[in-house]
Amino acid sequence: MRKFTFTVLILLIGMTLLIGGCSGDDGTTDGGDAMVFRYNVGTEPETMDPHLSTGIPEATIMLQIYEGLTRLNEDGLPEMALAESVDVSDDSMVYTFHLRDGLVWSNGESLTAEDFEKSWKRALSPELAADYAYMLWYIKGAEAYNSGEGSVDDVMVKALDEKTLEVTLEAPTSFFESLVAFKTYYPLYQPAIEADPEGWHTSADTIVGNGPFKLVSWEQGKMEFVPNDNYYDAEAVVLDRMVFSMVENESTELTMFETGEIDMTHTVPGQEIPRLEETGELHILPYLGTYYYIFQIEESPMDDVNVRKALTLAIDREAIVNNVTQGGQLPAYAYVPYGIPEPDGVDFREKGGDFFSYDIEEAQSLLAEAGYPGGEGFPSVEILYNTSEMHKMIAEAIQEMWKQNLGIENVTLTNQEWGVYLDTRDEGAFQIARAGWIGDYLDPYTFLDMWMTGSGNNNSRFSNEEYDSLLKDVRMTDDEVARMEMMHRLEEILMEEMPVCPIYYYTDPIMIKDHVKGYVNIATGGKDFKAAYIEQ
Amino acid sequence: MLGYLIRRLLSAIFAIWVVITVTFIFMHLIPGGPFQTEKAIPEAIKENIEARYKLDQPLHIQYLDYLGNVVRGDLGPSYKYRGQTVNDIISERFPVSLQLGLLTFVIAIVLGMGAGIVAALYQGRMPDYITMFFSTVGISVPSFILGTLLMYVFAFRLGLLPAAMWGTPQHVIMPAVALAGLPTAFIARLTRSSMLDVLNQDYMRTALAKGLSRLRIIWVHAVKNAIIPVITYSGPLLAAILTGSFIVENIFAVPGLGKHFVTSIYNRDYTVILGLTIFYSILLIGLNMFVDFAYTLIDPRIKLTGGKE
Amino acid sequence: MQYPKELFVRLTEKDVQAEIIRPSITYWQDAWRRLKKNPVAMISLIFIVFLLLVALFGPYFSPYSYSDQDFDRQNQGPSIEHPFGTDSLGRDQLVRVMYGARISLSVGFVASLTTFIIGVIYGGISGYAGGRVDNIMMRIVDILYSIPFLLWVIMLMVLFREIFPATGGGAGLYSIFIALGLVFWLPMARIVRGQILSLKEQEFALAAQTIGAPKWKILFRHLIPNAMGPIIVTATLSIPEAIFSEAFLSFIGLGVSAPMASWGMLASDALSSLRSFPHLLMFPALAISVTLLAFNFLGDGLQDALDPRMRK
Secondary structure, eight states: OHHHHHHHHHHHHHHHHHHHHSOOOOSOOOSTTOOEEEEEOOSOOSOSOTTTOOSHHHHHHHHHHOOOSEEEOTTSOEEESSEEEEEEOTTSOEEEEEEOTTOBOTTSOBOOHHHHHHHHHHHHOTTTOOGGGGGGTTBTTHHHHHTTSSOGGGSOEEEEETTEEEEEBSSOOTTHHHHTTSGGGOOOOHHHHHHOTTTTTSSTTTOOOOSSEEEEEEETTEEEEEEOTTOTTGGGOOOSEEEEEOOOOHHHHHHHHHTTSOSBOSOOOGGGHHHHHTTTOEEEEEEEEEEEEEEOTTSTTTTSHHHHHHHHHTOOHHHIIIIIIOSSOEEOSSSSOSOOBOTTSOBHHHHHOOSOOOOHHHHHHHHHHTTOGGGTTOOOEEEEEESOHHHHHHHHHHHHHHHHHHOOOOEEEEEEOHHHHHHHHHHTOOSEEEEEEEOSSSSTHHHHGGGSTTOTTOTTOOOOHHHHHHHHHHHHOOOHHHHHHHHHHHHHHHHHHOSEEEEEEEEEEEEBOTTEESOEEOTTSOEEOTTOEEOO | OHHHHHHHHHHHHHHHHHHHHHHHHHHHHSSOOTTOOSSOOOHHHHHHHHHHTTTTSOHHHHHHHHHHHHHTTOOOBOSSSTTOBHHHHHHHHHHHHHHHHHHHHHHHHHHHHHHHHHHHHTTTSHHHHHHHHHHHHHHHSOHHHHHHHHIIIIIIISOOSOSSOSSSHHHHHHHHHHHHHHHHHHHHHHHHHHHHHHHTSHHHHHHHHTTOOHHHHIIIIIIHHHHHHHHHHHHHHHHHHHTOOHHHHHHHTOOSSHHHHHHHHHHTOHHHHHHHHHHHHHHHHHHHHHHHHHHHHHOTTOOSSOSOO | OOOOGGGOOOOOHHHHHHHOOSOOOOHHHHHHHHHHTOHHHHHHHHHHHHHHHHHHHGGGGOSSOTTOOOGGGTTOOOOSSSTTOBOTTOOBHHHHHHHHHHHHHHHHHHHHHHIIIIIHHHHHHHHHHOHHHHHHHHHHHHHHHHSOHHHHHHHHHHHHHHHOGGGTTOBHHHHHHHHHHHHTTHHHHHHHHHHHHHHTTSHHHHHHHHTTOOHHHIIIIIIHHHTHHHHHHHHHHHHHHHHHHHHHHHHHTOBSOTTOOOHHHHHHHHHTTTTTOHHHHHHHHHHHHHHHHHHHHHHHHHHHHHOGGGOO
16 A cells, blocks of 8 residues: 555656746746836726727737827827828818828838728728717717618718828717727728728737737737837837736736736725735826716605715715725716816816715705604615625715614615626616716716716616706817816706716835836726837 | 337427527527627617627517527527637537536546445434535635636746636646536535435345345445436536636636626526527537436436336 | 144234334434444534534624724734734624625535535436436536536526625525535536446346335435445535635626625635734634534544444
8 A cells, every 4th residue: 555655746746847847938038127007907808809899908008019090198188199190170070180201010011091091980880880889979970870771872971082081070079089099999900801801900910000010919818019129109119029918807906016927916805905015016097087976866765865875975985995995086976087188288087076964964964854763764775786895895884874863674685796787777777776887088078978868877876857858968079178167067967966876096016126218108998009119 | 118218308309499489589688799898879770789699579479489490400600709609619619618517527527426325324324424524625615716826826826737728738727627526525425325326225234134245335325326416416517617617717707608698697698508509408418318218227216217118 | 735723823912012122213213323423423413513603693792793894903913802803904803704604605505405406316217217317317417517516596696686786786695595506416427326326237136126115215225325425425525615616606796795795705815915814814724624523523423323234
């Protein structure tokens, strides 16, 4: 018998040596002083076709290898990129973009205005069925073609010559120059698409880009980029190589950061934040979004505005951001987040101010007014959230606050798997549901239009005539100042009626090594490493 | 025997068909769809997408179309990973899970059976207690805790192994150990207890009394008989670990197949759900068939055909 | 040959009693008698009883409830006031672990019980019948194995929300019992069936058959007791698996709703802050491990006690 155990032992030792011994090049170390940046993008991209992609990890990847007419800067404002200049007609309806001289694709072929026209029309084609095609609906004729009602020839985007692109809009759109920086507006290399319409973007070999970097390999959860020598602004690119990993687990990602396997993470585990703050490597980046609860306002007791207000006022938001989320989030006493500048340069939120505060007495009296003094007789209500540790903790904290502050004892918590949760919200089969919204572009409108009567995102079933007609006015006007005024009024209505209970404004807390410099964070999602470098 | 083999194959095909059908019905019954997102997309675009993937057709047509494609070996396109087919996903990720799974399996069998045999032979003595203690800890520490602890010790504290990712032999060690923990412990206990069953039987005492060498008895009788429950367990075990583990892949960022078994359901990525379910059920049913034949090799008295037929 | 009638005397009931030296005790009584002689198993049994008492009555002796929050004492390590420390919302971890025991223990019990009952009977019949019956029964097992568990769970969740809208779909522990009951007996059925296939061809089974013992009696009196070793090992394995599956199911949205939490849930929630607050993982994980150790030692003791060959 001893012989047998011995053999097993030898076998095991041999196996370990075999595995441990044949160490190969792990591909992340470079000889010499090459400047390599390693980032964890967080997940495998769902698709590498810029027109089809919807997620933020994809947006980050696309930002490195593609570029549109404009590119967003640190403040989220558009700067001329492939376009050298733009002329806007007096009625703000016609944009004429002038491309730079000598633009080429990463393979050296020349890039013309016609590429833009073809690409945008492709993004709109009903056969492609792109989720984000509606980002192009601002263009005249786009919605009709995309919906299968109009012809592709009526889409008002035209290459006047090799370097001039003329776009006619449906209505004045003040943020159109930021829109054209969005990935659905990227030009795509048509010969590659024609060669393999379905799979052209699934391999690094067939992807042809036009951005600061090009993708050289994509396999087994890892992407590698090198600078694109054909990029018009190639001198601005400093890095020699970039490696993106696709680690989803937050704790694993943090370990990799701490062992020096990556230079930047895509998120951090919320509970570790206090410890990480001490390292000085935790950075709280802006993120244009609001975390809120929605009330389903058709049914009792949430149909009573006083109940909604009482519940809203009785939440201690300072405690939530300081003790629960801990990621530098700001307590939300209004709906539209910080970070959207008005034409005069003042932040929309700062100008709008707070609409309410943490006020237990006021909340109690509102609840009494609604007929539930001291929480007595308040029917049982349910908070619905989708499966996530953080959502659960916030809901637990709020449940306790309502109990302590309002005397409401029977609040139950229900969590649902994502798909079921979305369905429950769509059907309005909830009383209070957790939700959140990240802005698509830098304008309050991206937060306000969802509360239109019957909007697909209006799960609260909120309906207000003044609100709807004001929204329409906002869409039609080209007077920037009046437009902002109207949007302040929209927010005011929302806060008077309170179909939504804002909780905090999102932030994007991530870990960044001190030697990483020059990256650009885009508040609507995505990171730009065009000018990033490693300080040596 | 040939008749049995044919019946067995037919019943396997029938079982796979039932699996496809039930899964198809279930996934369409549960709320949500593949193109539902938090930011609701306009109706017109939704219609475009549904038309593109033929989801606008009646369910029974979709079902029949799907069955037709499966027979031809085409598992369809993924709805979530646009541009990739289910066949792409399997052929890209299965090799990773296969490597990891086979190593895990070898560890579990060799270590588990070895420890179990030792424990049984030294019943009630130190080696027995030590093995049983570790195997109990092994089954009570699930892979997500074991994996996290391994990473903390070997990657963070000691810096001996890369924390995560895939590509070199070093990357395989921690996920394999994390995955092997529970099956190793279970096999050790299973081996020990069935060994003891055999060792206490009269014919063992007879054999010993006849003066046969102890080692020979252990090999010929005890281990051979004790191996039956281990083999029974190996069928489903192998099918499960070869198709990847969601938890371990997630912790160690292994680009294996396990992730898709879970995320496809969250994403309601219908074709991926069905494709992977078919893939798994073929493996499982095939391996279980193999297990049954292994029984007859180990113990020729075992009859699968039911004797008097 | 003729025997004189006088040689035969009819025995009275009393005489029969006198003939039997050993009192007739059942299989189970005998097993219990032998279990009592095993100190490790008895200590484990006492520990399990103690644990049950703590789970049932412990929370009433605590000044805190499982949901009392206090942001001033977040994530504190163990102290006299809070022997197990406090969690991320400043809740007393000890009382949460005690409440967690209720959930985890009942899930463990029910899972191992259903595994035992359904798995043993199903596997036993399949293996003993063999042939066509076996083929059909085992394909059903294969089918249940193959249909994704997560689909079952989401189906159940939706179903429970329809049936019991008031409970928000979690529907308490019953939904967990049903979800686990659906699939947890499958490995047991396969193990038992494999054992029976082999055992039924052995001499003692053939002997029983020859003397004309009824089939069910052969199966349940002779074959299954001889397969007890693997059966008990499999049943004890189902306890930790059930405890952690419960955590996963709660996470998805089945089972008891927050702020109540089971051991598995406490452990998995603590993982993301393991580096900063290891005590949050330590106590629930320790509770699980010690309990399982007790169950396993008891299981080993039971295996010896139930083994018919050990019967004297």
